[in-house]
Amino acid sequence: MIRLHRRALLAAPLALPAAARAQPIAPGSGRIEIAEPAGATAAPMPVWFHRPAAWTPGGKVGVILHGLQRDADRYRDEWRPLADRHGFLLLVPEFGREKFPGTRWYNFGNLQDDTGRATAPEAWSFHALDRVVAAAQQAAGSTRPGYVLYGHSAGAQFVHRFLLLTGAPRAEAVVIANSGSYTLPRFDRPFVEGLGGTAADAGVLRAVFARPVILQLGEADTDPNHASLPRQPWAVAQGSHRFARGWHFFDTARRAAAEAGAPFAWRVVTVPGVGHSNAGMAEAAAPLLFG
Numbered sequence: 001m002i003r004l005h006r007r008a009l010l011a012a013p014l015a016l017p018a019a020a021r022a023q024p025i026a027p028g029s030g031r032i033e034i035a036e037p038a039g040a041t042a043a044p045m046p047v048w049f050h051r052p053a054a055w056t057p058g059g060k061v062g063v064i065l066h067g068l069q070r071d072a073d074r075y076r077d078e079w080r081p082l083a084d085r086h087g088f089l090l091l092v093p094e095f096g097r098e099k100f101p102g103t104r105w106y107n108f109g110n111l112q113d114d115t116g117r118a119t120a121p122e123a124w125s126f127h128a129l130d131r132v133v134a135a136a137q138q139a140a141g142s143t144r145p146g147y148v149l150y151g152h153s154a155g156a157q158f159v160h161r162f163l164l165l166t167g168a169p170r171a172e173a174v175v176i177a178n179s180g181s182y183t184l185p186r187f188d189r190p191f192v193e194g195l196g197g198t199a200a201d202a203g204v205l206r207a208v209f210a211r212p213v214i215l216q217l218g219e220a221d222t223d224p225n226h227a228s229l230p231r232q233p234w235a236v237a238q239g240s241h242r243f244a245r246g247w248h249f250f251d252t253a254r255r256a257a258a259e260a261g262a263p264f265a266w267r268v269v270t271v272p273g274v275g276h277s278n279a280g281m282a283e284a285a286a287p288l289l290f291g
Helices: 072-086 126-140 154-166 202-209 242-260 278-290
Strands: 028-034 045-051 061-065 089-093 147-152 171-177 213-218 267-271
Touching: 028 072, 028 126, 045 072, 045 126, 061 072, 061 126, 061 154, 061 278, 072 089, 072 278, 089 126, 126 154, 147 154, 147 278, 154 171, 154 202, 171 278, 202 242, 213 242, 213 278, 242 267, 267 278
Parallel strands: 061 089, 061 147, 147 171, 171 213, 213 267
Antiparallel strands: 028 045, 045 089
């Protein structure tokens, strides 16, 4: 049983240069590579996929972002039966360690260089997501302009920062699952703790608060000594474990929306008995997104 607690902008399909187009995606599972300029190297970016036999070009597209281990293939395999069950095209972009090294390039979206200086928006890792997803959708023959977005663990860190900084205009719905730390929607705190010093736009943030965003928290994700739990002082201040940090982020966002006079459509969904497990969270998230 899932407990529901509290309570779009779609851009036109991206115009892709020929180099970004991928080989066709046929029914079944596989991996394609897509040319992508963002990142520390010029290497192409893999996308692991599963196209159910029942999926049609106008059908839903689920984009899943993997965790710290960069194991996009495992995430594809864990989501594959759910894609078959609910009939959506499954795409899992791989933010590999060589192209997107460390938390700077993945979790934090390359908003700052190694000295802490702001990078140009065109260098952000966030924009790689929309480009490779658009190329993969084109390769599958998708006519749908948007996609449903889910990120787990480090992927959830990427997803919520992508949302706050860009507005995620092509995302029809967003699930942020078991993030280890959060960038708070506050301009009085420096990045990474907040949005101070970034190119975040207050108007975009107001619109984001009205979007269908689900903060998904495993009720058993409460280990304060978990090996991959961020331990920077600003992260520890958000709570002693992921479950507490998620509620802190939600409450901060709700207050920020109220202060801005913005409607607030986010909600928290907690999953009983599930800890830091993508498989467990995916099973609970799929009916919310695709049911």
